[in-house]
Amino acid sequence: MIRLIDLRGSDWDASQVIPRAGQTPDDVYEQVVSIVDDVAERGFDAVQDWTERLDGTVPESLRVPGEVLAASWDELSPSVRSALETAAQRVRTVHERQRPEEMVVDVVPGGTIGQRWIPVNRVGLYVPGGRAVYPSSVIMNVIPAQVAGVGSLAVVSPPQADHHGWPHPVILATCQMLGVTEVYAVGGAQAVALLAYGAPLPSGACEPVDLITGPGNVWVTAAKRAVRGRVGIDSEAGPTEVMVIADDSADAHIVAADLVSQAEHDPLAAAVLVTDSERLAKAVGHALVTQVAATKHSERIAAALTGEQSAVVLVEDVDAAVEVANSYGAEHLEIQTHAADEVAARITNAGAIFIGAESPVSLGDYAAGSNHVLPTSGMSAHSSGLGVHTFLRSVQTINYSREALAGIADAVQILADAEDLPAHGAAISARFNASDGTN
Numbered sequence: 170m171i172r173l174i175d176l177r178g179s180d181w182d183a184s185q186v187i188p189r190a191g192q193t194p195d196d197v198y199e200q201v202v203s204i205v206d207d208v209a210e211r212g213f214d215a216v217q218d219w220t221e222r223l224d225g226t227v228p229e230s231l232r233v234p235g236e237v238l239a240a241s242w243d244e245l246s247p248s249v250r251s252a253l254e255t256a257a258q259r260v261r262t263v264h265e266r267q268r269p270e271e272m273v274v275d276v277v278p279g280g281t282i283g284q285r286w287i288p289v290n291r292v293g294l295y296v297p298g299g300r301a302v303y304p305s306s307v308i309m310n311v312i313p314a315q316v317a318g319v320g321s322l323a324v325v326s327p328p329q330a331d332h333h334g335w336p337h338p339v340i341l342a343t344c345q346m347l348g349v350t351e352v353y354a355v356g357g358a359q360a361v362a363l364l365a366y367g368a369p370l371p372s373g374a375c376e377p378v379d380l381i382t383g384p385g386n387v388w389v390t391a392a393k394r395a396v397r398g399r400v401g402i403d404s405e406a407g408p409t410e411v412m413v414i415a416d417d418s419a420d421a422h423i424v425a426a427d428l429v430s431q432a433e434h435d436p437l438a439a440a441v442l443v444t445d446s447e448r449l450a451k452a453v454g455h456a457l458v459t460q461v462a463a464t465k466h467s468e469r470i471a472a473a474l475t476g477e478q479s480a481v482v483l484v485e486d487v488d489a490a491v492e493v494a495n496s497y498g499a500e501h502l503e504i505q506t507h508a509a510d511e512v513a514a515r516i517t518n519a520g521a522i523f524i525g526a527e528s529p530v531s532l533g534d535y536a537a538g539s540n541h542v543l544p545t546s547g548m549s550a551h552s553s554g555l556g557v558h559t560f561l562r563s564v565q566t567i568n569y570s571r572e573a574l575a576g577i578a579d580a581v582q583i584l585a586d587a588e589d590l591p592a593h594g595a596a597i598s599a600r601f602n603a604s605d606g607t608n
Contacts, residue, residue: 170457171428171440171474173450174495175483183496187479189546190408190437190478194391196225201358201391208362213370219359224327228334228354230372233341235350241341252536253343257308267557269506279570286561289401291376293364295383296340298327298356299517301434306345309540310383311347311553317560322349323378325364327356339569358383361392365400370539382555384542403559408437408478411530412499414490414512415444419505421452422460423526427503428453429460429470430531432479436472441499443482443490491515497549501530518549574600 174186194201207215213231221227242250273283294310297303307324314322326336335341335354344352353375355363367377381393382403393402411431415424428440438493444450457474461467473479481520484490487506494502498518505526506512513524520543533539542555578597585594 170471171454172459172477172480173454173483174342174480176489177483177485183492186482186493187439187441187480187497188477190476192437193407194387194394194405197388198391198394201388204396205362205365205392205395208359208368212368215267216355216359216363216368219357220328220355223359224330225359226328226330226334228328231353231355231370231430232336232372232375233352233354237335238345238350238352241338242345243288245339245342249339250342250346253304253308253346256305256536257312257347259536260308260312260540261316263538264313264540264557265470267313268316269558269561269563273566275512277573277576280573281566281568283566283568284604285564285566287564288320289314289380289560289562291378291518292319292323292560293361293378293381293400294324295356295360295364295381295385295389296324296326296336296384296506297385297389298329298337298340302337302339303360304337304339305535305541306383307340307343307347307349309542311344311349312390313540313555313557314382314560315347317557319560320560321376321378323351323353323364325351325353325355325360327360328354335541341594347381356389357602358388358392358395361385361389361396365396380560382542382559395526403542403555404544404548406544407548408439409434410439410441410500411503412439412441412443412494412497412501412544413503413505414487414494415442415446415449415503415505416487416507417446417449418507419444419449420526421456423529424449424505425453425456425460426532427529428457428474429464430529431501432470432473433464433466434473436469437476437478438473439476439478439499439586440474441480441482441497443484445484445486445490447483453481494519498544498549500543500545500549501533502530503530518547520544520554521551527529569599 271285273281275281292314298307326340328334329337364378364381367375380401384406390405413424432438432440461470494516500520502519503523504513509525514523534541540555544552581597582594
């Protein structure tokens with residue numbers, strides 16, 4: 170069901186232990202660029218053509234009418250409504266604490282440097298709609314943007330033939346709950362291009378955005394790469410990943426359940442256990458066979474668990490497990506060991522760290538209060554998960570009096586000369602060397 174990699178008693182390179190899965194944005198980039206360029210040139214007609222070709226269904230209008238959004242919420246079961254409201258409340262509580270404070274530093278008397286945080290003007294939020302339905306992604310994208318103060322939000326999500334060509338009703342209901350009224354029934358590369366370039370529509374216009382966020386498949390990721398520079402993007406997301414560091418204190422049934430839960434997303438999902446316990450490794454292997462056979466999406470999960478991106482990795486000790494984890498930089502990292510807090514404190518590369526057996530990734534996917542849009546493919550070494558900061562720009566302010574400038578003028582001119590940029594120095598001296606009687 171899942172391969173075993175035994176690193177005990179051997180020299181190994183942590184960066185080479187587990188390969189990443191299959192297809193990458195490079196593999197589809199040229200095809201995606203042709204779609205993006207077509208939408209940039211032909212606008213609405215190109216979006217409709219590609220939607221019909223790739224999704225096989227075209228809605229009555231590209232923009233979802235307000236009455237469809239409202240009906241989706243009204244028709245939602247009370248239990249799902251309550252769960253969505255609870256998840257949204259927890260995510261909002263956490264993200265409201267994320268907004269950074271503005272600052273002013275008095276460098277010298279009369280000389281201050283400030284930093285202001287300004288929200289992005291307009292944001293496009295991508296919500297997947299392929300193998301699964303992701304109202305949780307609506308929550309995880311919309312709420313940080315709202316907390317940041319973004320004034321204009323547009324959500325795109327693929328049309329569903331089973332729902333009259335509209336996105337899934339639970340996605341639409343979540344948009345309604347959060348007050349998002351601009352929603353488009355379009356997915357894939359054409360959705361990303363629509364957000365980046367905008368287009369006149371029969372019922373108005375989709376204005377171009379400044380930033381595109383949200384997870385998607387390899388086509389969506391390649392499209393975000395293609396429009397990066399024209400607009401900002403949050404990250405290039407790859408297939409989902411979970412790594413579990415566990416020792417002999419862990420429960421094999423729980424560890425297996427957590428591996429299965431993430432393998433459920435995608436045949437390319439990575440599920441990795443790193444342990445110093447041979448007993449646990451064997452027990453997890455046996456538990457996986459039983460659990461996969463009993464679950465709904467067993468074929469998809471089995472494909473993920475038997476892929477080269479998934480493994481049980483045996484190491485000498487927890488120190489070695491930490492080394493593997495930091496090299497891999499998992500999107501989701503669970504710590505199920507003795508002194509789990511201490512082990513977690515030694516992790517430097519991970520999208521999110523789930524500490525202890527009672528903090529599974531599934532909790533973070535929905536209602537812990539954390540954000541589930543996280544760096545994949547080892548990008549946690551240099552990137553962060555989605556948050557309020559994603560939707561903010563920092564702007565520095567420089568405010569010097571004449572006296573404060575005079576105090577540093579010589580140093581600036583010396584540095585300008587050292588860089589052979591004399592006009593820089595002249596811009597300083599012009600303020601002090603009278604030439605027209607005004608200084």
